[in-house]
Amino acid sequence: MEKVVIITGGNKGIGFGLAKEFHKNGYRVISIARNKIEKLYTVEQYQCDLSITESIENVIDEIFSHLDRSSTKRLMLINNAGDLGPVDTLDNIDPKTIEYLIKLNLTAPLILNSLFIKLSKGWECKKKIINISSGAAINPYESWTLYCSAKAGIDMMTKVLSKEQKEIKNGVKVVSIYPGVVDTDMQAKARNTPKEKFKSVQRFIDFYEHGELFTPKQVAEKIYRLQTKGKLKNGKILDIRNVE
Numbered sequence: 001m002e003k004v005v006i007i008t009g010g011n012k013g014i015g016f017g018l019a020k021e022f023h024k025n026g027y028r029v030i031s032i033a034r035n036k037i038e039k040l041y042t043v044e045q046y047q048c049d050l051s052i053t054e055s056i057e058n059v060i061d062e063i064f065s066h067l068d069r070s071s072t073k074r075l076m077l078i079n080n081a082g083d084l085g086p087v088d089t090l091d092n093i094d095p096k097t098i099e100y101l102i103k104l105n106l107t108a109p110l111i112l113n114s115l116f117i118k119l120s121k122g123w124e125c126k127k128k129i130i131n132i133s134s135g136a137a138i139n140p141y142e143s144w145t146l147y148c149s150a151k152a153g154i155d156m157m158t159k160v161l162s163k164e165q166k167e168i169k170n171g172v173k174v175v176s177i178y179p180g181v182v183d184t185d186m187q188a189k190a191r192n193t194p195k196e197k198f199k200s201v202q203r204f205i206d207f208y209e210h211g212e213l214f215t216p217k218q219v220a221e222k223i224y225r226l227q228t229k230g231k232l233k234n235g236k237i238l239d240i241r242n243v244e
């Protein structure tokens with residue numbers, strides 16, 4: 001019997017940490033991202049731009065065609081891929097970029113969750129969706145309108161889906177996780193923005209200079225530990241800094 005986890009953006013940053021952690025613990029790991037890491041043999045890698053909604057259905061169908069419901073004892077989806085986008089006030093962001101960021105950060109997780117629930121309907125195994133959200137879902141950072149809006153949407157998606165799934169026999173458990181401040185390219189982008197574009201930039205420089213960033217490995221280990229301890233209960237929205 002196998003344990004399977006599908007991770008978006010499993011090739012980099014937090015997603016890469018999660019891919020390694022789940023693989024270390026015996027999971028079959030499947031990643032979806034635009035780029036492939038050539039030497040990453042432990043992960044099945046699918047190339048897909050998740051902002052192109054039509055291609056999401058193809059890639060998920062392809063992945064499910066290689067899964068076997070009778071030999072799967074646990075099936076998970078981690079919606080992790082994301083992009084902060086240009087750090088600037090909304091009036092300075094062009095409509096195409098607005099569309100792209102909402103598609104990637106919110107529409108793609110909605111479609112992935114929809115397809116995951118549909119295609120795993122009737123499977124006997126344990127099923128879970130982890131949506132990687134952010135404190136930005138509840139803290140309005142100036143110059144992060146699109147990112148904050150998308151993450152707020154992610155949390156509401158978690159709340160509604162978890163209610164829907166609770167009513168269903170062997171439904172999918174759905175959670176949101178805030179990973180804290182993590183040392184990735186996204187974080188570097190935030191702290192390297194000029195102050196005139198991003199009022200809170202000093203806060204992010206301080207996190208870095210005071211050594212307060214988590215590594216992707218620490219975040220992945222914590223998420224995995226919370227999963228094994230049964231802390232990722234349906235409908236929970238958890239900041240990993242506040243749970244043991």
Ligand SMILES: NC(=O)c1ccc[n+]([C@@H]2O[C@H](COP(=O)([O-])OP(=O)(O)OC[C@H]3O[C@@H](n4cnc5c(N)ncnc54)[C@H](OP(=O)(O)O)[C@@H]3O)[C@@H](O)[C@H]2O)c1
Nearest residue numbers: 009012013014033034035049050081082134181182184186
């Ligand atoms: N870092 C933090 O401090 C922090 C804090 C709170 C929440 N988060 C959340 O954690 C998640 C991961 O962030 P990170 O910091 O690890 O970012 P990251 O290092 O920039 O990695 C982003 C990942 O998303 C994938 N991705 C980006 N655009 C994509 C697209 N169009 N289609 C498919 N995949 C795409 C990237 O792969 P490709 O480039 O190959 O496509 C990459 O694997 C995000 O949801 C982010 O909002 C991060």
